[in-house]
Amino acid sequence: MCGIVGILGTEPVAGRLVEALKRLEYRGYDSAGVATVENGSLDRRRAEGKLHNLEERLASEPLTGRLGIGHTRWATHGAPTETNAHPHMTDRVSVVHNGIIENFKELRAELLAQGVTLSTDTDTELIVHLVTRELEQGHDPAVAVQHTLRRLEGAFAVAFIFRNYDDLMIAAREGSPLAIGFGDGEMYLGSDAIALAPFTDTICYLEDGDWAVLTRNGLAIRDRNGQPVERPVQKSVASALLVDKGNHRHFMAKEIHEQPEVVAHTLANYIDFAESRVLLPDMPIDLASVDRISISACGTAYYAGLVAKYWFERLARVPVEIDVASEFRYREIPLQPGSLALFISQSGETADTLAAMRYCQSQDQRIASIVNVRESSIARESDAVLPTLAGPEIGVASTKAFTCQLAVLACLAVAMARARGKIDGQKEAELVSALTEVPRHMSAILRDEAIYDSLSHTLSKAKDVLYLGRGINYPVALEGALKLKEISYIHAEGYAAGELKHGPIALIDETVPVVVVAPQDEMFEKVVSNVQEVAARGGQVVFISDGSQSAAGCDVMTAIQLPQTHPFTTPLIYALPMQLIAYHTAVFMGTDVDQPRNLAKSVTVE
Numbered sequence: 001m002c003g004i005v006g007i008l009g010t011e012p013v014a015g016r017l018v019e020a021l022k023r024l025e026y027r028g029y030d031s032a033g034v035a036t037v038e039n040g041s042l043d044r045r046r047a048e049g050k051l052h053n054l055e056e057r058l059a060s061e062p063l064t065g066r067l068g069i070g071h072t073r074w075a076t077h078g079a080p081t082e083t084n085a086h087p088h089m090t091d092r093v094s095v096v097h098n099g100i101i102e103n104f105k106e107l108r109a110e111l112l113a114q115g116v117t118l119s120t121d122t123d124t125e126l127i128v129h130l131v132t133r134e135l136e137q138g139h140d141p142a143v144a145v146q147h148t149l150r151r152l153e154g155a156f157a158v159a160f161i162f163r164n165y166d167d168l169m170i171a172a173r174e175g176s177p178l179a180i181g182f183g184d185g186e187m188y189l190g191s192d193a194i195a196l197a198p199f200t201d202t203i204c205y206l207e208d209g210d211w212a213v214l215t216r217n218g219l220a221i222r223d224r225n226g227q228p229v230e231r232p233v234q235k236s237v238a239s240a241l242l243v244d245k246g247n248h249r250h251f252m253a254k255e256i257h258e259q260p261e262v263v264a265h266t267l268a269n270y271i272d273f274a275e276s277r278v279l280l281p282d283m284p285i286d287l288a289s290v291d292r293i294s295i296s297a298c299g300t301a302y303y304a305g306l307v308a309k310y311w312f313e314r315l316a317r318v319p320v321e322i323d324v325a326s327e328f329r330y331r332e333i334p335l336q337p338g339s340l341a342l343f344i345s346q347s348g349e350t351a352d353t354l355a356a357m358r359y360c361q362s363q364d365q366r367i368a369s370i371v372n373v374r375e376s377s378i379a380r381e382s383d384a385v386l387p388t389l390a391g392p393e394i395g396v397a398s399t400k401a402f403t404c405q406l407a408v409l410a411c412l413a414v415a416m417a418r419a420r421g422k423i424d425g426q427k428e429a430e431l432v433s434a435l436t437e438v439p440r441h442m443s444a445i446l447r448d449e450a451i452y453d454s455l456s457h458t459l460s461k462a463k464d465v466l467y468l469g470r471g472i473n474y475p476v477a478l479e480g481a482l483k484l485k486e487i488s489y490i491h492a493e494g495y496a497a498g499e500l501k502h503g504p505i506a507l508i509d510e511t512v513p514v515v516v517v518a519p520q521d522e523m524f525e526k527v528v529s530n531v532q533e534v535a536a537r538g539g540q541v542v543f544i545s546d547g548s549q550s551a552a553g554c555d556v557m558t559a560i561q562l563p564q565t566h567p568f569t570t571p572l573i574y575a576l577p578m579q580l581i582a583y584h585t586a587v588f589m590g591t592d593v594d595q596p597r598n599l600a601k602s603v604t605v606e
Ligand code: F6R
Pocket: 298, 299, 300, 301, 302, 344, 345, 346, 347, 348, 349, 350, 353, 396, 397, 398, 399, 482, 483, 486, 601, 602, 603
């Protein structure tokens, strides 16, 4: 996750760009840079490391342009060097970029074949060359950007400035946020409203697929089909990070929508995209020697662990013992000294998880944790910490922390499988490529929520809702049920679909909606036959699948079609409909979505 800013100013902008970048430093800080247009010419300054290095560079070699873009980087493709720092530029155009370009290898090969000289290892440099090629063909900047955007796959945000255009900036958003600010004869853009707070409180947010042409006196936004669109202009309350809900009514909605970005950011921390392999930070634990894992966590974090059990066992062939921390801590489990004990927690302060961890410490286990809050007790007391880079999660019901936990666990499973010689480089590249596609698929799901809204009207009338899934998506069904009961207060249960006929089927009649998680994987046919058992008893099926509705082989109440994905990554993808069903139902019912009754964000008591 990187931070982007841009200013079309009436005075030189470099100082203010750096000021805005400081407010985005939480998004990335391994290098930074600014570029401006002055008397029609592009120029830039960049520096490795923290922002004060860039400030020093600008003090000795000032930029005085009144139009500029800036960037603070968290490296994805290419090391955090000055050469790889943004803005990237040719003699015609300069760009800052946040996110991942998935088809980077194809675009790189194409440009190299056309004789373009590339000077960095970044995916961003490809964007400037694609735009430059369009400009060389005689297109104006807006058309050049529009043509280029059509070539880019992935979840990203970009901002461009151009040689000979002293009053033009073009920005686009596909999965990563971009806010546009309105000033007095000035315009601004930033990755969030916080960056723009010193300059303006009047902002609008681009939506996915939007691209915007900014001049000092105006803004024209077009959607992905090139149609002019208006986005609501609002007063931002960005003075404090924690009270900013962006364009959303609730923190939970904001956090659901942040997932393409924060999952990409988290993956970027564990994947070398250029080499298509997982690259874990240095760990004092030898993954090759791990022959047994015990996982312990609570609630949603426990379900992330349950998904990981399937990944670790199937890919790395390591047996996994998993339990909710409140049971684990008292079970007095015999543990073999030197085994790996893994703890998953958003807050890093959950009392039961911490107690389970301390039990494992007393049993000479090697302790690894996956936490979102880096300074937390669980992180501090672990031998190895694998952070989720989800950013602050405010909504009590966990959403983005869950998918980021899954992203880290998936990477850990791949790394362990490779270390134990259970997968080869080709298989690793296949799995990494599947993970790389996740943010884009998430964006596609979040683009249209109408179906969840209409489904909420039916679900709000239900007294009980069942969730079914099999295999790796059984925990996703459990998570779906947890989300619904937490925020809508409707009774919901998740079951392994194969268990249906061992009891829960007795509950089914025409008043019971049954949400079925049914990706077209090896379990699909079995799930479908469970769906038919439900339908035959009058159950109201909500069929969530990448297959068509007809694949269910029976009448369903609602079919939610998801993008086709690799079976490995389906839990990350199918988590989103689970969250959206719960969110829209709760909103329709008027409950307190962000602070549901009786719940606390961080459960620091037993
Ligand atoms: C559910 C939820 C809780 C937490 C659980 C563990 O939406 O948020 O179930 O997942 O309380 O919390 P952490 O992850 O902070 O240990």
